[in-house]
Amino acid sequence: MAVEFSIEGIIDVIAQAFCGGSTVIAGLLVMCGAFFLITVIFAAMKAPIHYALVPMMLIDIVFTALGVINTTISFLIIIVCAVLMARQVRDLVTGE
Numbered sequence: 265m266a267v268e269f270s271i272e273g274i275i276d277v278i279a280q281a282f283c284g285g286s287t288v289i290a291g292l293l294v295m296c297g298a299f300f301l302i303t304v305i306f307a308a309m310k311a312p313i314h315y316a317l318v319p320m321m322l323i324d325i326v327f328t329a330l331g332v333i334n335t336t337i338s339f340l341i342i343i344v345c346a347v348l349m350a351r352q353v354r355d356l357v358t359g360e
Contacts, residue, residue: 271294271327271330271332272330272332274294275287275290275291275294275332276290278290278293278294287332288332288333288334291327291332291333292333292337294327294332295323295324295327295332295333298323299316299320299323302316302319302320302323303316312352314348314349314352317345317348317349318345318349320341320345321341321342321345321346324338324341324342324345325338325342
């Protein structure tokens with residue numbers, strides 16, 4: 265079995281091996297892994313965890329453009345990230 269080294273190829277392998285063929289669940293697993301990797305990188309730089317939300321939103325948009333993730337799930341992720349960033353900005357402005 266030849267596996268091409270691309271996002272779609274990796275997601276297909278994960279879907280067949282772990283998710284019963286569901287590429288949506290496999291895509292979410294790969295995206296969660298990417299989110300975790302970004303969080304680890306920002307934690308290693310000792311940056312606040314909220315700084316990792318912007319690259320996470322960009323990865324979400326890329327995975328949606330590739331057709332891996334449903335647009336409804338993508339919008340929910342973006343809304344949650346935007347609310348968390350707005351809360352952080354509010355805390356910085358009010359001095360809490």
